[in-house]
Amino acid sequence: MMGPRQEAQPALFYEFSLEDHVPPDHLLRSIDRFVELSGIRAYLADFYSHTGRPSVDPELLIRMLLVGYCFGIRSERRLCEEVHLNLAYRWFCRLDLSDRVPDHSTFSKNRHGRFRDSELLRYLFEATVARCIEEGLVSGQRMAIDASLIEADANKQNSTPKEDWDARRIDPADAPRAVREYLDVLDEAAFGAASEVQPKFTSHSDPASQWTAARKGPAFFSYSDNYLIDTDYGVIVDVEATRSIRQAEVGSTRTMLERVKARFDLHPERLIADTAYGTGPMLGWLVDRKIAPHIPVFDKSGRADGTWTRADFEWDAENDQYICPEGHELKQFRRNYSDPNRGPTGKGTVRYRALKEVCQVCPSKAMCCPNADARKITREEHEDARQVARDIAKTEQYAISMKLRKKVEMLFAHLKRILGLNRLRLRGPCGANDEFLLAATAQNLRKLAKILPALQQPRNA
Incomplete structure (x- = not known):
């Protein structure tokens, strides 16, 4: 019925x-x-x-x-x-x-x-990190770092080409908030001072954002969201907003590592990252601080013509020389200079040379220096740190680290697909920083809730 x-x-x-x-x-x-x-x-x-x-x-x-x-x-x-x-x-x-x-x-x-x-949002984020440490989700032994592009609230139609852009003509008194923030960060390593190369276009509404085509598609204005995570449970221990260029992203690594050391006394025994972070200065900075760089070396010393590369030569640190596969020596100096201006350049690189008369009669000249009278090898200032990274790359722990690095990428996928942060809603460096901090706080809270869920009370019959 x-x-x-x-x-x-x-x-x-x-x-x-x-x-x-x-x-x-x-x-x-x-x-x-x-x-x-x-x-x-x-x-x-x-x-x-x-x-x-x-x-x-x-x-x-x-x-x-x-x-x-x-x-x-x-x-x-x-x-x-x-x-x-x-x-x-x-x-x-x-x-x-x-x-x-x-x-x-x-x-x-x-x-x-x-x-x-x-800086309330930074305070809130760090309180969440402290809770993750208290709950035993962060050991601080292995950390990974990466950056992801987040589209800025700006478009090309409201922009100026680099040849017509002059920040000195902007009057801060009449400028919008995002433009004033851009003027404030012109000398900061994470933004204006990260590179002397000017972007192809500069947005009028958000000039601190970076014009980039890094996704191999249509170019757009963006910021980089940099995450430093502990690989035990994928907890975000620090976050930083920067320009979307490699120099700014790599530079944020030092900022975040120093900050977690000061705030939480976390000093990782290893740092995991991709090739973009494998530059000589970055690797040298990590090795000096006793942090093992589980990072592929950013190296352009390879040759495409099949001849011997620098890796084929043995480095003799005790005698400050290279030994070629035929057993010949490549030295930096073969006599002492009384004139100090003819000594080392001090520019971060040194050059090692073989003797011309040795190379001319060497049976392997075609494989070594077919178009030169003698072989020359350039060695950078941080080559020792590069070699440390190369030696680590041969270990089993390195293979494990490369798998753990995917946890950072998973967090960025979660950030964009689940939390919906594909495009920023706020403008300026402060707006990007606010959104990144709140999103990282939300991800850590969801991580805590997933790993340590609340006990469910039985329902009354």
């Missing part, structure tokens, strides 16, 4: 509990156990006025932002709507049914003001 028509009849009184309507296996229940925000009010105390109207609770704003980044809600306007409608979101944000959700404009006012001035 068909039942009666269902009609809404408002009751005079309701007995309703959000706690009872959030499923025990909901992701936010597990995440909530690892979100400790009781200290942010004291952290932000100096950035609030002692007079005026009471502000929106900063803990509420942070909880809402965490919901947005954990569930890929990119728009803050839409985030406010979702928190208004979703019971689990209200429960996580400590909002009752009758509590009003803050207006979306509140986020912009706090982000551009006290949140950035206090």
